Amino acid sequence: MKKVLKQFLIILIGVFIFSSGIVFSEPDNKKLSIIPTPSQVNFHKGYFLLNPQTKIIYSGNNSESKFTVEYIAKIIRGSTEFKLPVKDVVKMPSKNYIFFNYIHDENLGKEGYKLDVDKDKISVGANSSAGFFYAVQTILQLLPSEIYGRKKVKHVQWKIPCISIVDKPRFQWRGMHLDVSRHFFPAEFIKTYIDMLALHKMNVFHWHLTDDQGWRVEIKKYPKLISIGAWRVDREDRLWNDREPQHEGEKATYGGFYTQDEIKEIVKYAAERQITIVPEIELPAHSGAVLAAYPEYSCTGGPFTVPPGSVWPITTLYCAGNDSTFEFIESILDEVINLFPGTFIHIGGDEADKTEWSKCQKCQARIKAERLKGENELQSYFIKRIEKFIVSKNRRIIGWDEILEGGIAPEATVMSWRGMDGGIAAARMNHDVVMTPGSHCYFDYYQGKPDFEPLAIGGYTPLKKVYEFEPIPDSLTFEQSKHILGAQANVWTEFIATPEHFQYMTLPRMAAMAEVLWSPKQMRDWNEFIPRIEVQIERYNKLNYNHAKSAYLISISASLDSVKKEFGFELSNEMQSKEMRYTLDGKEPTIHSTKYVKPFNVNKSTVVKAVAFHKGKAIGVVSEQKVYLHKALFKPVTLKYPYYKYNGGGELGLTNGIRGTKSYNDGNWQGFEQNDLEAIIDLGYVKQINSISTGFLQNTNSWIFFPSLVEYKISEDGVSYSAITHFDQPVATGHREVEIKEFSFELKDAKARFIKVIAKNIGQCPDWHIGKGGKVWLFIDEIVVE
Secondary structure, eight states: OHHHHHHHHHHHHHHHHHHTTOOOSSTTTOOOOOSSOOSEEEEEEEEEEOOTTOEEEESSOOHHHHHHHHHHHHHHHHHHOOOOOEEEOSSOOSSSEEEEEEOOOGGGTTTOEEEEEOSSEEEEEESSHHHHHHHHHHHHHHSOGGGGOSSOOOSOOOEEEEEEEEEOOSOSEEEEEEEOSSSOOOHHHHHHHHHHHHHTTOOEEEEEOEETTEEOBOOTTOTHHHHTTTEEOOOTTSOGGGOOOOOTTOOOOEEOOBOHHHHHHHHHHHHHTTOEEEEEEEESSSOHHHHHHOGGGBSSOOOOOOOSSOOOSOOOOBOTTOHHHHHHHHHHHHHHHHHOOSSEEEEEOOSOOTHHHHHOHHHHHHHHHTTOOSHHHHHHHHHHHHHHHHHHTTOEEEEEGGGGTTOOOTTOEEEEOSSSHHHHHHHHTTOOEEEOOHHHHBTTSBSSOGGGSOOOSSOBOOHHHHHTOOSSOTTSOHHHHTTEEEEEEBOOOTTOOSHHHHHHHHTTHHHHHHHHHHSOGGGOOHHHHHHHHHHHHHHHHHTTOOOOOGGGOOEEEEEEETTTTEEEEEEEOTTOOSOEEEESBSOOOOTTSEEOOSOEEESSOEEEEEEEEETTEEEEEEEEEEEOOOTTTTOOEEESSOOOSOBTTGGGGGGSSBOOOSOTTSSOOEEEESSOEEEEEEEEEEEEEEEEEEEEEEBGGGTBOOOSEEEEEEESSSSSOEEEEEEEOOOOSSOOOOEEEEEEEEEEEEEEEEEEEEEEOOOBOOTTSTTTTSBOEEEEEEEEEO
8 A cells, every 4th residue: 555655646746747847857956047947857967067178069051050159159268268169060079069950849949949968968959040049048057157257267167967958938029128219328238238138038129219308220311310319408417307408509419329230230139149129119109309300290390309308298299190291200110121120110109198189280180081080090090001001011010008099000019018908908809919017027117125226217126026927817818818929028218327227227137027938837936036046146247247136135024012112123035035134223234243033122212224145245235224112102193184095004104113215105104195194193191292203205206295384283182282383395396316304393391192293285296397287295104202
């Protein structure tokens, strides 16, 4: 019976491992650090040792194959100085070689590969050069991370574990995006970005070449696109949403563009790395830079200047009633199509405020002539007409999900960014879809607490959240889900001005997205991903790629035991770091500070500072959490107007002793939309009062403003109140850095049971704000009474 049970368990375990798509024959002593993780792996004993005598051999003497084998030889040479010979196969050596061999295996598809490593040789089999290229990325990741260095490294054994891998991508569209309109990035960095994609087995580069703030591609027929449209006045010393338009006589000096020769070189560079470039030429909106150069194709005729910063709403559109507009756009697209040989041309189609169309006689005549039902259908007409032209050039259009409005063009592919709903609707109409919802795929969003991050546009998309993204919604049928081509991450650059900052926002989140798009869904495991991403970060360091350490940032969770009058603290981070150290005396933590083992308590007002350590060195920035034990702690609060959405800890959120950070959504701020704050605290009995302090947040980019007035009143009976002080706060006259402001007042010989705090919300966004007339938020974290 025991023997039968044992056999049954062995079979059961074997079935489980096989169904998961991965086989480990020696799981105890073999660990891979490959990103994205391969589909199937089988370990063997021993290693292949790379040395100066190793040869690289390939079959199929074509340029793509030759590039791939020379590519790996070049990388290996950089850190080893091994000048490995690269040859087309004539006679196979007996051992010590890497062989790239074309095979015919339908299961691998175009991009899959087989990799077999034994002690004497490495064999790569693939149906195409794409499979060869992705096998190369895997081979490099099987080597020590020093292989990515650009200088010779001593005292390293270049060992590759004996292993068999069968691997292919889950999705055909594995994309990354770059906006070069809001900020221009030089051609050399574009190549570096392509290398970053190649490292992660990404295969689509969505190049956002045009927008209101700059036109970036040379069009020979229309030279003013680069002489005028590519340049704007320099307002780089001011926040994006707080930039004045160009003044009369002011010279436009910020910008740049890519010549057609540069673009051809970049397209070739990308193709060699199995990456297709999808150019985006925005229409009918986000065309301010174009119309600054050629205002005759607008509804009003201009004049326009290239905006140096934020524009909202997007009202400057191409005139849809003017046939010459379409001739102009088609001529531009003709040159663009000749530059980019890929299947897709991205035409934007998003965020078009159609106010000008509703006023334009030509546009209204078009609506009438085409029997359209309004401006939404006019946009659909616009997109369909452009699609007809692009299809005539044997290409396909792709656009943001607004192209669904008014009726989608017949062969259009939808890029769903406003959540998943647009993609779901398109797939149900049998249109192809690329999922890119802002919730998981916008890498211009913060990846850590804003207190510790460079200024970003807003939002919060940490590494783990990216890793948890699933591109195929459960609501789609199996057949409908076939229309999900894949997904991509987008990087808009309003707040990203340099290559170093761009890399910081992209890495390591690109690694998480790469695994989402390449690896089988059932193989994604965050806990197993953590050690691999740590090795990937070592590779970034060797490549001199700037990257965020936000996932190491410690979250300090504070709670209060109202009975014991103690604060409890729990430390954690995304990387589940085993070594976190903290201080309670306000000093910066060092390797000698207290090591966090389990949650701990304190019984006084405290500043907790904590940081993670990796291999004995602090990594990331120091986290900080302030808590206060004070006389109003957990005393009941009565609000005249209710808080909304942001509860800051609930009914006692203003007296729980926990202060907020610069992140408005950290859970410690109470938010009041357009309403004033009027709070009354009942201390229970008459007490001596020495001071009252409140903290307010201002984040003008998120429509959060300081109150215009803060007033404190006290009472012994809750009926008759005496005003003790008030603070007048000027309304911001432009966008400001995120700030927390304390309104504190000290009292002498004052006694009270009831404390009233009044804070006046400014109500509506000022005229200078992008949300002019919109509701303003007032955020408060704590009322401290000493």
